Amino acid sequence: MSHPRTPTLKRTLARTPAGPSRAASQGLALIAVLWLVAAMGLIITGVVKSVKTETRSSGQQRQSLQAQTQADAVLLLALQNLYFQDNPLRQATQSARFVFAGQDTQVEVNSLNGLIDINNAPVPLLAQLYAVAAGLPNDAAQALAQATVQSRETTNAKGLQAKFDAPEDLLQMPGFTYDLYAKIRDLVTADLKDGSGRVNPMAAPQSVLQVLTGGDTGRAAALYANRNVPLTGMDTTVLNPAFIDSSISSSIRLQAFVPMGNGASLVRTWDVLSVQDRRTGLPWRVLGKSLTLSTSAPN
Structure with missing residues (x-):
């Protein structure tokens, strides 16, 4: 007994060519390779740049x-x-x-x-420091100066005044921000062991002289420029005598x-x-x- 043929199935298979599918696969593979090459190029570029940066940084540190x-x-x-x-x-x-x-x-x-000695400077000098160098309003500068003196005069368990060990100790005071500290840190010291609380203008940087002149930039510059000039020298009579010391x-x-x-x-x-x-x-x-x-x- 013979079986009937199935021409419909053969015709269907014949209509399903393999060529286009293979080409599409090859195209996708090519795109993947290109992406991989591009990614590797970016990685290599980043590594080279990182090595150069580290080399430059090492040279600067050395x-x-x-x-x-x-x-x-x-x-x-x-x-x-x-x-x-x-x-x-x-x-x-x-x-x-x-x-x-x-x-x-x-x-x-x-x-x-x-x-400016933060452990001994009087309230008026501290207030002028905070007003001129830090730019605080006069009332706020006066209040902060009072708080500074109160903080340094607080007694510890041994009955001794606390004092400031370093200028950054000012940051422990309420309301004393880092922005404020950054503006005055180069003008102050806590290392004077024999301080009178006053400033020797002959040793003062121009920024401190500007505080002593109440913010007069021109006068501070003139004082700084003339302090080592023979004969004329620095005219300290323009400064508040309560703020200055010649020792x-x-x-x-x-x-x-x-x-x-x-x-x-x-x-x-x-x-x-x-x-x-x-x-x-x-x-x-x-x-x-x-x-x-x-x-x-x-x-």
């Missing part, structure tokens, strides 16, 4: 470390010159150059009472300026007290150190 080492070395030379060669600080400010490892570096030495403090600030290229300098700062350090036997005690980058030339 340069900064070398500059800091240079600065610390010349500051030690400056201290040796002051204390071991019987050459004490006889002026409120002085400048000298020291050579170490073949590099010439400028060092400035200032009596630390050229800054030289036993606490000093040394700053080394190491050129970094493009007009910038790495500034290494040491605050030093002129008393013997029992730990090292040296005739000075380092109270604090800081490191900044300056785009302006040293004075």
